[in-house]
Amino acid sequence: MRRSIVAAGAAVAALALTATGFLVTRDSEEEAFKKSARSARFCDEAAPLDLRKTEELDSHTRQHVIEDLGRMAPEDVSEDFDRLLSWYAKPGHGDEEAARKSSYRVGEFIERVCPEINIGGIRA
Known part of the structure; x- marks a missing residue:
């Protein structure tokens, strides 16, 4: 025992x-x-996702911004970027709940790395 x-x-x-x-x-x-120096470039690329500017983005442009950010992001969050991009490419296919969680984690990561950016509904 x-x-x-x-x-x-x-x-x-x-x-x-x-x-x-x-x-x-x-x-x-x-x-x-x-x-790192990469974060400044990352934040510049992420700037259009800021809540104050997001109305200017169409879904196609948003998808390209997230794709570019995913290439720049560290490996530990790249899976979330990939899952989110897959959802954008084929909405309704795959695990919607997993895509939502990845969307939140991507937003949270962006806000923590780029404190001047407010994704909306996250405030990391």
Whole structure:
């Protein structure tokens, strides 16, 4: 009985360390990206997505902006950019809930890297 409690405790500790390590790694990658020269170009490219300018964008242009941003973004968020682009390319195909979550994560990433940009409904 005591061994199973110790084993369970060790498993929980290992999971916690893994999750914490992932979050720390993700945050440090994001911070490194924010401090890199690439972030300025990224933010310039993302500027048309700002809530104050978004009315000027048609869906085709928005899709191209997100495509360009996805190429510039760090690897840890590129899957979300890809999923969102797939949804734009074929609305109604694929997992809509996953596309919505990716849309939110993309917006959140943009707002954290580019604090002057307000995507709307996110405020990271």
